[in-house]
Amino acid sequence: MTDRSTDSEAPLWPDPGLTRVPYTLYSEPDVYTRERERLFMGRSWNYLALECEIPEHGDYKTTFVGDVPVVVVRGENGAIHGFENRCAHRGALVCLERSGNAKAITCVYHAWSYDLTGKLTSVAFEKGVKGDGGMPPGFRREDHRLRPLRIECFAGIVFGSFANDMPSVEDHLGPEVAARVRRVMPKPVKVLGYTTQVLRNNWKLYMENVKDPYHASILHLFFTTFRINRLNQTGGILVDESGGHHVSYSKIEKTDSADYDAAKLRADDTSFGLKDPSLLENRDEFGDGITLQILSVFPNLVLQQIQNSLVVRQVLPKGLDRTEVVWTHYGFEDDDDDLMRLRHKQSNMVGPAGYISMEDGAVGAFVQRALPGAAGDTTVVEMGGDTAESQATRATETSVRGFWKAYRGLMGI
Amino acid sequence: MAAPKDDIAAGVAVAGLLADYAACIDADTLEGWPDFFTSDALYRITTARDHAAGRPIGIVYADNRAMLEDRVAALRTANIYETQSYRHIVSAVRITARNGASVEAEASFLVVRTMTDGSQDMFVTGRYIDTIDFAGNRPQFSSKIVVLDSEKVDTLLAIPL
Numbered sequence: 255m256t257d258r259s260t261d262s263e264a265p266l267w268p269d270p271g272l273t274r275v276p277y278t279l280y281s282e283p284d285v286y287t288r289e290r291e292r293l294f295m296g297r298s299w300n301y302l303a304l305e306c307e308i309p310e311h312g313d314y315k316t317t318f319v320g321d322v323p324v325v326v327v328r329g330e331n332g333a334i335h336g337f338e339n340r341c342a343h344r345g346a347l348v349c350l351e352r353s354g355n356a357k358a359i360t361c362v363y364h365a366w367s368y369d370l371t372g373k374l375t376s377v378a379f380e381k382g383v384k385g386d387g388g389m390p391p392g393f394r395r396e397d398h399r400l401r402p403l404r405i406e407c408f409a410g411i412v413f414g415s416f417a418n419d420m421p422s423v424e425d426h427l428g429p430e431v432a433a434r435v436r437r438v439m440p441k442p443v444k445v446l447g448y449t450t451q452v453l454r455n456n457w458k459l460y461m462e463n464v465k466d467p468y469h470a471s472i473l474h475l476f477f478t479t480f481r482i483n484r485l486n487q488t489g490g491i492l493v494d495e496s497g498g499h500h501v502s503y504s505k506i507e508k509t510d511s512a513d514y515d516a517a518k519l520r521a522d523d524t525s526f527g528l529k530d531p532s533l534l535e536n537r538d539e540f541g542d543g544i545t546l547q548i549l550s551v552f553p554n555l556v557l558q559q560i561q562n563s564l565v566v567r568q569v570l571p572k573g574l575d576r577t578e579v580v581w582t583h584y585g586f587e588d589d590d591d592d593l594m595r596l597r598h599k600q601s602n603m604v605g606p607a608g609y610i611s612m613e614d615g616a617v618g619a620f621v622q623r624a625l626p627g628a629a630g631d632t633t634v635v636e637m638g639g640d641t642a643e644s645q646a647t648r649a650t651e652t653s654v655r656g657f658w659k660a661y662r663g664l665m666g667i
Numbered sequence: 668m669a670a671p672k673d674d675i676a677a678g679v680a681v682a683g684l685l686a687d688y689a690a691c692i693d694a695d696t697l698e699g700w701p702d703f704f705t706s707d708a709l710y711r712i713t714t715a716r717d718h719a720a721g722r723p724i725g726i727v728y729a730d731n732r733a734m735l736e737d738r739v740a741a742l743r744t745a746n747i748y749e750t751q752s753y754r755h756i757v758s759a760v761r762i763t764a765r766n767g768a769s770v771e772a773e774a775s776f777l778v779v780r781t782m783t784d785g786s787q788d789m790f791v792t793g794r795y796i797d798t799i800d801f802a803g804n805r806p807q808f809s810s811k812i813v814v815l816d817s818e819k820v821d822t823l824l825a826i827p828l
Contacts, residue, residue, distance in 0.1 A: 352716075447717045447724035450819045475745040529740075530733035578819070583724040594723070601724045602734075606820040607712065613747045615823040 266667040272655035273636045277628035280456040280621070286574050292664050293553045294320025299406070299413040299423050301555040301568050302326045302336060304582065306410065306443050312355045312370065318570050319414060320554075324403060325349045325359070326412055329370035336403035336414040337372035348400065359400070372400035408432075409439035411566075427551065428494035430644075434501045434549050437540055438559050446583040446597065451606040453579060455618030457554065457571040458657075460579060463614050464548060464556050464567075465657050467491065467502045467648040468637050473617060476609040489546070490646040493653050497642045498552025498660030500653035505543045533599050536561045537592075550653075552660045560610070562593065563600040575622050579615075581605050670768040670801045681760045681772045681799055684806050689755035689776075692827060697742065700827060701735040702807075705800050708732055709810045712828055714818040715793070726815075726824060738827065748825040750783035753790065755828075768802040769809070778828060780821075791828065792816045 266285065267276060279285050294300060300319045303326050307315050314327035316339055323339035325348070341348050341361040348361045348368065358375065360367040365378035374395045382388025403414035408423040424432045453460055463469065489504030528534065536545055539562060547559040556567035566582040581604070585597050604611045635658070638650025642659045645652050671677035688703050704710060713725030729735050742748075758775035765771070773796050780790035798810040813828045 445722060447713070447722045448818055449714065449726055451823075452819050452821045454822060473747065475747070476741055528737050530731060530737055533734070533737070598724060598728050598730075599734075601728055602738075605726055606822070607726045607824040609741050609746065612823040612825055616748060619822065 266665070267662055269632065271640055272642055272658050272662075273634065273640050274632040275635060275658055276632050277625055278630075280459060281574060281625050281629070283574060286571070288665060289553075289571070290320050290322065292666065293661070295322060295416040296664055297415075297417045297420060298553055298664070299415050299420060299426055299551070300553075301411065301551065301566070302403075302405075302414045303412040304410060304443060304445065304566065304584065305334070305407055305412055307353065307445060308334070308412075310355065312357055313353070314349060314356055314359075314370075315353045316349045316351065317568070319403070319416065321571050321573075323347060324414065325400075326403075326405070326414065327356070327359075327370050334405050334407060334412055335371045336405045336412075337400035338403070340400070341366055342374060342398040342400060343377075368400055372402050374398045374400075409436050410443055411435070411439065427499055428496075430492050431494050431499045431501055431549065431551070434492070434503075434547060435551075435557060437542075438547065438549070438557055438564060440540070442587040443584045444587050444589075446585050447601075448583070449581045449605050451579040451581065451615055453577040453615060453618055454575060455577060455622035456574055457569050457577040458661075459618035459621050460569050460577055460614070461550065461554060461657060462654050463618060464550055464569075465500055465502075465653040466651060467548075467653075468651055469617075470648075473613050474610045476603075489544075489648055490644065491648060491650060491653050492644045493642055493656040496552065496660045496663070497656030497658075499550060500656055501547060501549045502648060502653065503544050503547045504648065505545060533602060534561075535596055535599070537596060539593065550657075552657070558604065560603055561600050562596040563604050564597070565604055577618070668801050668804060668806060671765065671770060674762045674765065677762045677765055677770045677772070678760050680801070680806060681762070681770060681774075681797070684799060684808075685757050685760065685774055685795070685797075688808075689757050693753050693755055695752060695826075697739045697826070700739060701732050704732050704735060704811070705803070705807045705809045706732045708735075708808055709812075710735060710808070710827075711811075712813040712815065712824070714815045716818050718812070718814045726820065727813075727827070735827075742825055746825060748823055751826070752781050753826055753828075754779045754781070757795075768800060770799045770801065772797050772799060776828070788821065790821065791824075793828075 302317055303315050308328040311328055314325055316325050324336055325339045326336045329335050339347050339349050343364055343366045346361055346363040348359050358367050358369055367376045369375050380389050403416060404418060406413050406423045413423050492501040545561050549557040554569040558565045564584050568580040570578045572578055603609045606615055635651045635654050638645055638652045642652055642656035671680050691699050710729040711725055712727040717725055756777045761773045763771045763773055773794055775794050777792045778790045779787055781787045793815040796812040797808055799806050800809040
């Protein structure tokens with residue numbers, strides 16, 4: 255008879271190296287809990303908001319660090335504060351709206367009230383009623399507050415961390431990735447629209463997909479047919495030292511490739527043409543010829559430039575087999591009408607109805623649905639070798655291995 | 668086609684148009700879907716939250732019929748998605764304005780999505796904000812804004828709404 259206790263003590267990551275990912279990491283409840291503690295609430299910088307979403311004193315937005323509800327708010331002198339969205343009294347959400355403006359944060363349950371830094375400022379009936387009841391004499395308001403996040407803004411993006419010993423966001427990203435964040439956030443931005451895509455799979459399957467340039471021109475036929483992205487284009491993959499952050503980029507070169515045609519890929523149906531090719535117009539708005547840049551910040555932020563479509567994607571776990579991707583389309587305050595027209599048209603390529611992204615909404619669920627028999631087995635992540643360094647090719651899974659390198663470090667597995 | 672002479676006539680005509688429109692999508696005869704629009708029609712799918720705030724970018728955007736034809740071609744030729752079908756339930760029509768041959772109307776909709784394994788979910792609800800042009804041979808949408816009540820879309824939105 256199998257000894258169950260031995261099973262439960264089996265290592266979560268049995269193989270050395272980064273090329274064999276155990277399927278149990280997508281299906282074990284203990285893994286999900288540990289991710290919350292060690293990744294999201296641990297030593298990470300989590301995307302919370304764009305600064306432009308909370309421009310005025312008192313503006314707030316509710317969001318999540320992993321699946322932990324948090325509030326981010328603009329306080330005195332433009333300072334931004336963040337804290338857990340959970341009353342210090344009996345644990346109710348203190349902010350129920352998606353966004354708004356408030357002078358103070360007051361819990362609806364018992365009216366405990368906090369200032370915009372999360373400090374407890376008043377307790378209803380603290381002295382009781384007519385001398386009866388109330389808090390005991392030793393109760394000190396200053397011992398109770400909304401659990402704070404450390405906040406740092408970088409390139410107009412608000413990051414938060416529950417860890418107090420994080421390096422600055424810029425140092426955390428490393429110079430190459432930080433420069434690529436600045437590249438798509440060079441000046442004041444404005445939000446152009448929000449969509450949330452609900453995925454029926456573990457959040458890591460989506461992050462692996464984002465970090466996997468190998469699939470792009472194979473799964474996404476639209477991409478390839480119109481030469482928006484081919485593996486033989488100029489481009490490459492940058493992976494930071496930790497492995498957790500990456501940039502995949504390419505430039506369009508409208509040349510045919512014998513390698514590609516020889517592969518006889520399903521995606522290579524060149525007879526397909528657009529009746530309105532204005533969708534594929536492009537303005538080189540950053541002046542470097544790069545038409546595609548997919549950037550990720552560990553654990554769950556994606557910054558996407560696909561031609562002139564600019565999007566922040568926040569990937570939120572909602573249970574082991576459920577994920578929400580919050581798409582925040584943005585542009586710049588000084589966009590002219592023509593550039594706005596391009597952003598409108600190209601928005602058709604991304605999001606849940608996107609010509610080159612709708613498949614990503616489904617493919618993670620194809621893996622999730624195949625998991626029942628997979629315990630004890632692993633995926634194979636060997637394209638481009640077994641390491642996780644920057645590479646000049648996009649026919650590689652180096653940044654997927656980078657994700658697992660950072661993941662293993664923080665998870666302690 | 669003559670412009671409807673009053674709101675009642677407009678309501679009957681628009682209800683018929685919406686019934687044909689929904690039937691076209693639900694029967695998977697999408698090749699006929701672009702013909703419900705004028706050549707320079709605006710078609711958008713957005714969310715109530717963005718619509719109320721005036722944020723311009725949503726889920727689908729087309730500013731002419733050729734873009735709708737391209738979407739059907741992409742769905743048939745390029746995009747990968749599991750076999751699925753919609754069932755539209757469209758409410759009674761509200762006529763909100765009439766200007767000669769142009770009629771503005773709104774209707775609510777509910778779409779149930781059925782997957783190939785038989786599983787069904789209420790996929791989306793929302794309202795159509797339509798402008799219908801009665802000047803041609805058949806009434807056509809010169810503008811159709813599909814406003815979803817929720818900003819959450821399950822998995823993907825391939826077939827149009």
